[in-house]
Amino acid sequence: MGADITTAQQQQVHAVESEALHVPRRHWIALFGGLIGAFMAILDIQITNSSLKDIQGALSATLDESSWISTSYLVAEMIAIPLSGWLSNALGKRRYLTWTTAIFTLSSFLCSLSWNMSSMIVFRAMQGFSGGALIPLAFSLVIQLLPIQKRAIGMALFGVTATFAPSIGPTFGGWLTENLSWHYIFYINIPPAILVISMIRYGLDDEPLNLGTLLKADWFGIVTMALGLGCLEVVLEEGNREEWFSSNFIVTLAIISGVSLVHFVINELQHDKPLVNLRLLRERQFAMSCLAYLILGMALLGSIYVLPLYLTQIQRYNAMEIGEVLMWMGFPQLLLFPIVPKLVQFIKPKYLVTFGFTMFGLSCYVNTHMTVDFGGQQLILSMVLRAIGSPFIMVPLSLVAMKHISKADTPDASTLTNVMRNLGGAFSIAIIATLLDNKTREHLGHIKESLPSVSTNGWQQLLQQSDFFIKAGSDAGTAMQQAQATLLSTMQRDAAIMAYNDVFLMMTAFLAFAAVLIMCMDD
Secondary structure: OHHHHHHHHHHHHHHHHHHHHOOOHHHHHHHHHHHHHHHHHHHHHHOOHHHHHHHHHHOOOOHHHHOHHHHHHHHHHHHHHHHHHHHHHHHOHHHHHHHHHHHHHHHHHHHHOOOOHHHHHHHHHHHHHHHHHHHHHHHHHHHHHOOHHHHHHHHHHHHHHHHHHHHHHHHHHHHHHHHOOOOHHHHOOHHHHHHHHHHHHHHOOOOOOOHHHHHOOOHHHHHHHHHHHHHHHHHHHHOOOOOHHHOHHHHHHHHHHHHHHHHHHHHHHHOOOOOOOHHHHHOHHHHHHHHHHHHHHHHHHHHHHHHHHHHHHOOOOOHHHHHHHHHHHOHHHHHHOOOHHHHHOOOOHHHHHHHHHHHHHHHHHHHHHOOOOOOHHHHHHHHHHHHHHHHHHHHHHHHHHOOOOOHHHHHHHHHHHHHHHHHHHHHHHHHHHHHHHHHHHHHHHHHHHHHHHHHHHHHHHHHHHHHHHHHOOOOHHHHHHHHHHHHHHHHHHHHHHHHHHHHHHHHHHHHHHHHHHHHOOOO
16 A cells, blocks of 8 residues: 555656756747747847848948948947846846847848848848847747756757857858848748747747836946946957057047946846846856857857958958858757757766867867968868857756856856857957957067078079069069069068967867866856
């Protein structure tokens, strides 16, 4: 009799556990809808990079003006991410996701209709602001719709959007531009956006409007956050082109950003209902995880920025050829992401994250000894190493970061991690652009200083080049000038390659620091 009761109790416990683990089909549909939306938003950060020359030509814009196609998107996205938690609470997730996706679709279509660079910048800002909401909301859906036992699966799916999308962005954009036209990099958003709206409308329950939250908002925090992060993003994106603090424009924006962010932090720590709960950073493990997210953003967006630059400048690759190289850092990830949730059950997340950062660092270190012969084929090894490391960072790092965060604080925590990752990318691009310029000049100076010690070889090369140009039909004086220009071009190319090696060494050091940081966390 007692055995029967025990068996019945065990069956009841198993039934309760099964019920707790059960995720309704409509919730899975909503989750996938949110992830597709986040994928689109992240993809659109990079997808225009391969098509800037075509857009620039079509809109009769200068190179400096065309840089604002990316900058306007990133600035608006950076402002939208901290607002997403507050607006989703006030409007309800179902309504907010529907509206933002609809605006994202409309602005994508308007981008394709742009008649000049000013209109393109406005529509890209609209696209960035609506897309910026899709990223943290997708992460929040993972936490709120899935039980803790299945959360690793959701994190893996989110990881695909966060690392795979930027990896294939230039490839996809290059292919569309080469085979169709640059307009299709915006048209491509429309079908999946309609699907996202349908999935969200079906999968999520409608929530009432919370007008009190809107009316009693932390408006001072909103204004200081928007000014601080917006101006900081512009400083980081445009600083190198404007020669940093020699530009009054950059100095003014830097002052506005610094003052605004200081007031924002003070206000958030004192406000009863802050826009973003910065008090979460008092939790040691979460604060350390945010620093790791900053470095992850630096590595993810930094490598996506510097590799196409190297292949264009040194190897003279076109958009399609660059895409064929970069796909090696994207597609292998798809094989590994399904494995990571299973490994999390047996291996502590912090060890998996450490392994991921180590592999990512190794992939950068492989590129610290590049020469003029280091082209697409030689880069494949580093691409594959990065593809191996990335899945082991995204999923376990989310689990490590959220370990001591309550469900109620998830939206704020998601906001902070996403802001840190985006800021990392902005800092990385700014540092890389500046380092490339400064190091190229430094290495070129050293090469010129070393010429007297190898003057015999130098003169032999000049004479050989001069003979070549004479045989091609130039007179002796012109041929020598052409030979000198060729030698200078070779020296500049070699100096640039050395600068790229320095950039990858810097990225290796940051990733090594991240690996050590994660190992210092609690189990």
